[in-house]
Amino acid sequence: MTGCSIDIEPPAATYENVQSLVFDRGCHSAQCHKGPTAPLGLHLGPGASYRGLVNVSSAHGNGLLVSPGDADNSHLLDLLRGVDANDQPDPDNRMPPAPDDEVSQVLIDMVTTWISNGAPRSQAPTRLTVLNLFDAQDQPKTPLMPDRIQVAASHPLGNADASHMSLVDSNGVKVQDALAVTSSTTDLIQIDFDETTLPSGDYTLIIADSLTNTAAEPIDGDGDGAAGGTFRFEFQLSPLQDLTSATFTEIQEYLFTPYCDNCHSNDDQDNYGGLSLEAGSSYDELLNEAPARVEAGSPDTSLLIQRLEAIDGTEMPPGNPLPQAVIDIVRQWISDGATNP
Numbered sequence: 001m002t003g004c005s006i007d008i009e010p011p012a013a014t015y016e017n018v019q020s021l022v023f024d025r026g027c028h029s030a031q032c033h034k035g036p037t038a039p040l041g042l043h044l045g046p047g048a049s050y051r052g053l054v055n056v057s058s059a060h061g062n063g064l065l066v067s068p069g070d071a072d073n074s075h076l077l078d079l080l081r082g083v084d085a086n087d088q089p090d091p092d093n094r095m096p097p098a099p100d101d102e103v104s105q106v107l108i109d110m111v112t113t114w115i116s117n118g119a120p121r122s123q124a125p126t127r128l129t130v131l132n133l134f135d136a137q138d139q140p141k142t143p144l145m146p147d148r149i150q151v152a153a154s155h156p157l158g159n160a161d162a163s164h165m166s167l168v169d170s171n172g173v174k175v176q177d178a179l180a181v182t183s184s185t186t187d188l189i190q191i192d193f194d195e196t197t198l199p200s201g202d203y204t205l206i207i208a209d210s211l212t213n214t215a216a217e218p219i220d221g222d223g224d225g226a227a228g229g230t231f232r233f234e235f236q237l238s239p240l241q242d243l244t245s246a247t248f249t250e251i252q253e254y255l256f257t258p259y260c261d262n263c264h265s266n267d268d269q270d271n272y273g274g275l276s277l278e279a280g281s282s283y284d285e286l287l288n289e290a291p292a293r294v295e296a297g298s299p300d301t302s303l304l305i306q307r308l309e310a311i312d313g314t315e316m317p318p319g320n321p322l323p324q325a326v327i328d329i330v331r332q333w334i335s336d337g338a339t340n341p
Helices: 015-026 048-051 075-081 104-115 248-259 284-289 303-308 325-333
Strands: 127-131 146-155 163-168 180-184 188-192 201-207 233-239
Touching: 015 104, 075 104, 104 325, 127 188, 146 233, 248 284, 303 325
Parallel strands: none
Antiparallel strands: 127 146, 146 188, 163 201, 180 188, 201 233
């Protein structure tokens, strides 16, 4: 239409919009800042992102990621804009990385305004997020390490203790003795099962809406945007904990798929060493394509083991090392010939 113009109202500079329009679309949805392989342990899911960004030092040594009230010295903006500390183009450190689309200037301006306004927290009801057990479709993954779950809250909690939580097995039978809140900050709960060895199987972590924030308001347990409701997280303890050896199929199901293919996918090989660990591709890429990452019969000289054990200083998964017992299972598979029956 000629002679017409449309004024589009820019999004409000709130934490909710920063989360939904920037992080959920480009950093947390199908990318790497989620799950156990989140680079540098930085999770950008709802609630977790605030704790990981605000007043947190940048791993690049460029001050704080988000310095409330000081947008010019908030390294998050440099990453979104793809510039270095001197405001010079730095495409290698742009977030999200190529080939993903750049964050639009409208959204960068929104983030800038939010930081300049003091980076206030959300005013929505308190939400809970399990930090490290979701895939790209926000479906629960099979955890490899079954002795710990971390739950982040979008607001400071006022009464985070085990009295509001329970653990049930697949038959609905409570196994409360295995549940312990071993550490809790204002917005992060760590639940351990170390005191009791649980058998492999399906479990549900239940957190009741009697858990409240510091304003004594109940959590939004069911995620419908309103206070109230029970938070449930279903998960499966991995059979790898019960094994001394494993087939390649088991290693794929309980290691590569839940812990590696968020980054090492068929779509993102150029960004992650040209290696896909997706089911159907991983075996050939590990053994049959140059450079081979696995030398059958020789775990010590296999690049896969060197990465898992961080022998050369490069740790995989980054920021979340595997238990040696699990690495030993992979070692045994390689020693036995690295077959894929």
